[in-house]
Amino acid sequence: MDRRSFLHKSGAMGLALAMGASSCSTGNSIYRKNNNIAGSRHLPRINISPDRIIKETVGLRPYRLSGPRLEVQQLGQKTIVHNYGHGGSGFSLSWGMGQIAATKAATTGEQNIAIMGCGIMGLTTARQLQEMGKSVTIYAKELWPKITSSMATGTWSPAHLICEPDRITPEFKATWEQACSFSFRAYQNLLGLGDMVTWMDHYIIGGSRVPKEAPLLHLAGQLPARVELSKKQHPFRADYVVNQPNMVFNIPLYLQKLTNDFLRFGGKIQIKEFRTLEDVDELPEKCVVNCTGLGAKELFNDEELMPISGQLSFLIPQPEINYRLSTPHGYIIPRKDGLVLGGNAIRNNWNTTPDPKQTELMIAAVNEVVSHMRS
Ligand SMILES: Cc1cc2nc3c(=O)[nH]c(=O)nc-3n(C[C@H](O)[C@H](O)[C@H](O)COP(=O)(O)OP(=O)(O)OC[C@H]3O[C@@H](n4cnc5c(N)ncnc54)[C@H](O)[C@@H]3O)c2cc1C
Incomplete structure (x- = not known):
């Protein structure tokens, strides 16, 4: 099996996160009129290789x-x-x-x-x-x-x-909407306190302007709408890229x-x-x-x-990176404590020992789109 098909067969990874993260997106957003992105974007280059990893963790999401x-x-x-x-x-x-x-x-x-x-x-x-x-x-x-x-x-x-x-259920949906809305406002109050909460561009590779399946949990008016970028408007080696700003903690x-x-x-x-x-x-x-x-x-x-495990690799921080990137099998998020590489989700896995194969897969997935970035 070549690497590409292996990547495609290897289970739920980064795109799921990208889709989940955008489930509150909406056409009614207050940002809707700002969709015009003119010209090419010059983004700092992500430097990703195994020798830059400083820490790895496997966290267990408490899933019901x-x-x-x-x-x-x-x-x-x-x-x-x-x-x-x-x-x-x-x-x-x-x-x-x-x-x-x-x-x-x-x-x-x-x-x-x-x-x-x-x-x-x-x-x-x-x-x-x-x-x-x-x-x-x-x-x-x-x-x-x-x-x-x-x-x-x-x-x-x-x-x-x-x-x-x-x-x-309708009851759960109502509770979720109430919590989602309350939390969103609470996070806006933390903006400006150093970089505790920041908004940043999120490039989703292989994503779509509208999430493929209508999300069941969806709240209007929070994230800006997804904007599809032409090849001239992004520097990545990818056919299909959308941008949707999002919050990072x-x-x-x-x-x-x-x-x-x-x-x-x-x-x-x-x-x-x-x-x-x-x-x-x-x-x-x-x-x-x-x-x-x-x-x-x-x-x-x-x-x-049950646990749904998620492995993260922390690479040496790159303070100049000011955007997120999600590919179908791995994502990168710049944080103060490291360039965070992640994207896997394994159901019912209680094992918290980092798996080098998962790291390899996520590095390969991100490198596939950033290794030939136009500068
Ligand atoms: C890889 C990964 C990425 C994630 N990314 C995101 C994200 O981007 N956005 C997002 O919203 N969420 C994300 N999550 C989910 C989020 O991290 C969890 O939902 C959240 O941290 C759960 O918090 P908690 O306080 O319920 O549990 P925990 O953080 O596990 O805290 C539980 C507390 O209970 C204590 N405890 C447990 N059992 C006992 C006991 N028997 N006696 C005494 N104390 C006990 C523990 O010691 C601990 O203090 C992610 C999770 C993972 C693993």
């Missing part, structure tokens, strides 16, 4: 077949508010899902609230409870950089690997800000592992928000929850 669990459960004396299972959309939806979970917890009337888990869901839920005047303690067995939230690419992708399309800085804000407003973080529900029962707080991600599988016996 019917979507995130966001409900209240009574467990003896305790009220448990679940907020876990956000798959490949956890960062994007965090503020909105956190707001829904925080409101459910606040309506118990309890002043002291416990949060299980210190990932993006735990932190954003905790901050919003603090803003509601609650005293919050986070209990978690691990913190950054060991948790899934530290191993995300960090792009606006609110519908990526969020649930099985045939399980989307600086993950380490952002998690650090959330943690610092939480502590500054009187929050406490305690290292603690919950092995059984009895451990949860022993907490002093009567209301507990469960943000344990994949940890909820064993603890709450959730058969719907």
Whole structure:
């Protein structure tokens, strides 16, 4: 099998991310009138080779077949508010899902609230409870950089690997839209704080002006419309390229800000592992928000929850790169902590050891379009 056909047969990769990331695109966008792109774009060259890799991670997306669990459960004396299972959309939806979970917890009337888990869901839920005047303690067995939230690419992708399309109910769609809209606004408020959240051009190779399948989860008016570029308008070795600006999050800085804000407003973080529900029962707080991600599988016996692994390679940062690039089998995202190469998604894979073959595939996929870039 030659490399090209191997690449094509090797499962769900980068284009899925590109499609997911754009699922909030719309023809109604406020940016619609700005579609005219005149002339050729001179983009700095991406330098990608195995000897530039400084770190590799495999993160496990907490994926639930019917979507995130966001409900209240009574467990003896305790009220448990679940907020876990956000798959490949956890960062994007965090503020909105956190707001829904925080409101459910606040309506118990309890002043002291416990949060299980210190990932993006735990932190954003905790901050919003603090803003509601609650005293919050986070209990978690691990913190950054060991948790899934530290191993995300960090792009606006609110519908990526969020649930099985045939399980989307009208109720879920409504919750998703509410969370998507709330989160989008929250992220705009973080613009201008260094490079914590930035907007940048996203070139999608082999994409289409309109996503091929009408996305089931779709919210109008967020991302600018996709613009198809002629060969003269882009420097890549590719027949079909579209551009659609999108948001990128600086993950380490952002998690650090959330943690610092939480502590500054009187929050406490305690290292603690919950092995059984009895451990949860022993907490002093009567209301507990469960943000344990994949940890909820064993603890709450959730058969719907499974990992979808994603491998990332961090290459030496190239500060001059100011755009994202997605190919069907690998993508590149420039971050302060590295040029992030990713694009795979393997269902039910618990193995967190980086696989050199996956790295090779992703490097080959990106190099295929950037190795002969016009400058
Ligand atoms: C490769 C990759 C790329 C991604 N890219 C994006 C992206 O571009 N955009 C986007 O929106 N999302 C993305 N995601 C998805 C996002 O990272 C996740 O949805 C999100 O991080 C999940 O956050 P969480 O807080 O639920 O879980 P986690 O970050 O896993 O945090 C769970 C917390 O619970 C604690 N915990 C678990 N079990 C127990 C227990 N038994 N006792 C005590 N504590 C426990 C853990 O220690 C941890 O503190 C990506 C994910 C991966 C892997």
